[in-house]
Amino acid sequence: MAKDGGGKGGTSGKAAAKSTTKAKGGSSSPEETLKSRVEDYARLADSFAKDPVVMRPQNLSGQARRLHVRKTIIEDHAVRIDQKAEGADQKFEKLSKDLFSFFRGTSLLFHRDMVGEDERMPTVLVLGDVHPVNFGVMPNADNVPIFGVNDFDDVIYGPFSWDLKRGATGFMLASQETGGHGKKMRRKIVAKFVKGYHEGMTFFSKHGDGTIRHMRPDNSPKVIRKLFDKSEESRKGWLWDRYLNENGLGFRANYELTPISTRLDEFQGYINQLVEANGLDSKGRAGTLKVKDVCMRHGQGTASLGLPRYYCLLEGPSQDATDDLIIEFKRARASALEGLVPANDFDAGGQGDRIAHGQSVHLASGDVFYGAVEIDGESFMSRERAPFRNDIDLEDLSKKSWKKYARACGLALAQAHARSDDAGQLDYEIEPRILEAMDPLPLFIDDMICFAEEALERLEQDHVYYKRDLKQGAFDVTLKRYR
Incomplete structure (x- = not known):
């Protein structure tokens, strides 16, 4: 199991747990910040694997469930709450x-409801946060x-079925909330997602990982080709319409962007690190890899x-502000699945390295x-x-295209999982084992549908608890333990 945070010496554990300070006279303070529960859940995952009668959070109801929802959300945002981070209140309102x-x-x-x-x-490098909007053009x-899959923040080695369960719930929810579909149609959409996954895994089982080719404008299903068409935009127009200032020498200043040009040398050092680590060439479309501005x-x-996020503007090869590159640096966090997936022999690494590992495994010849x-x-x-990085606008999907899009996402997820034994750490062929685990397929699909329906029912009640707590200030401060 990956130990990228929250355990002994882990980043999230350090951030969420402050040691007891000394009061006057040298005595202990009467309070301390509650520690992260990642290790507690890791023990629960192990206990559930050995003894499935252990009660898990999904079995809670009423006020006990409400308190669990509150404590989990506070713990997940402890650093942002304590630091009064810009955007934290905005996120709570958005939720x-x-x-x-x-x-x-x-x-x-x-995922805490799925602990253990x-x-x-079969174990693969799971994406961790599969839903209809976490697939896109890049x-x-x-x-x-x-x-393909486009969000690697939660990647970790775990059961392949965790991604399918999260994805099935996401498609069922989105098709209800955005598509306005009834129960029968929602079930068909989820079934298409799982069948698409099985179809892709069957292909790679027969032809091998070497046949993996990403969906491009020339070889993708019609519903995905429309997304490619919608994503077309010239780099010059994209840069000048959204990012560059009046002279093209740096970022503009607005409510989305705050230039910090005084840190140019610092971020040039970070770019140099990437160049060395990834073996990048300073020729071609990357230009000289010189930093023009930071925001x-x-x-x-x-x-x-x-969470903090920076954009770094690199001088393009033409040096005329028409083909500059923008590199994003985003604060990495511990995977939400850390300590929850059953124990396994694989380690994806820590924080940013784990996310980079996920991208390199899930996408053949991906973003350099x-x-x-x-x-x-x-x-x-x-x-x-x-300029063409984009994801689907679910409101644009017709009734028929919802099922087609779900199938395409299932195929893309199968592509990502199939690379776990080629570019990942698995030392055996994973595709036949996954297909065997999905047999009989009608039963497996029905299990995914039933899981999604139960998860959605639980989610609806959790949202009621959350909104009630938000109005009463539950997420203004982190929890303390008092002696």
């Missing part, structure tokens, strides 16, 4: 607006737009709202700027922003 935002922003709450589950299932190593980026994301650096003593992941 209250609608159920899908709540689902997207509370991955830890969702599916111990017998650049590959050749700067060609591809479609702070505000208000982006859902789960990551309130994916990596990890340390900024202000904290781990950050890096990646390129691009």
Whole structure:
């Protein structure tokens, strides 16, 4: 099991736990910040694998469940709450607006209900946060737009079924909230997602990982080609419309961007680290890899709202502000699945390194700027922003295209998982084992549907608890233990 945070010496554990301070006279303080419960849940995961009659959070109800929801959300945001981080209040408000935002922003709450589950299932490098909007268009190593999984913040080695359960719940929820579909249609959409996954895994089982080719504008399903068409934008127009100041020498200043040009030399050092670690060439489209400007980026994301994020502007090869590159540095956090997945023999690494490992495994010849650096003593992941980086607008999907899109996402997830034994740490062929674990397929699909329906019912009640607590100031401060 990966130990990238929350355990002994882990980043999240340090951030969430402050040692007892000394009061006057040398006596202990009457209070201390409550510690992270990652290790407690790791023990619960192990206990459940050995003794499935252990009660887990999903079995709680009433006020006990309400307190669990409150404590988990506070723990997940402890650093942001204590530091009064910009964007933390914005995230809490966003979670209250609608159920899908709540689902997207509370991955830890969702996965704690699964603690220790599916111990017998084949292990892969799971994405950790699968839902309809975490697939999209992004650049590959050749700067060609591809479609696939696009959020690696929660990657960790665990049962393949965890991604399918999260994805099934996400599709069922989104098709209800955004698509307005009835129960029968929602079930069909989830079934298409799981069947697409099985279809992709069957193909790779027969033809091998070497046949993996990402979905591009020329080989993708029609519903994905429309997303490619929507994502087309010239780099020059993208830069000047959204980012560059009046002379093109740096970032503009607005409510989204705050230039911090005094840190140019510092961020040049981070870019140099990426160049060395990834073996980047200073020729071609990357230009000289010279940093032109740096800014702070505000208000982006859902789960990551309130975490520091920087944009770094690199001089393009033309040196005329038409083909500059933007590299993003985003604060890395511990995987929401840390300490929850059943114990296994694989370690994806710590924080930013874990996220970079996820990208390198899940995407063949993916973004060359994916990596990890340390900024202000904290781990950050890096990646390129691009004019065609985009995800689906669920409101644009017709009734038929919902099922087609779900199938395409199932295929993309199968591609990512199939690389766990090729680019990942698995030393055996994973595809046949996954297909065997999904047999009989109709029963497996029905299990995924039933899981999603129960998870959605629980989520709806959790959201009621959350909104009630938010109004009463439950998330203004972290919890303390008093003696």
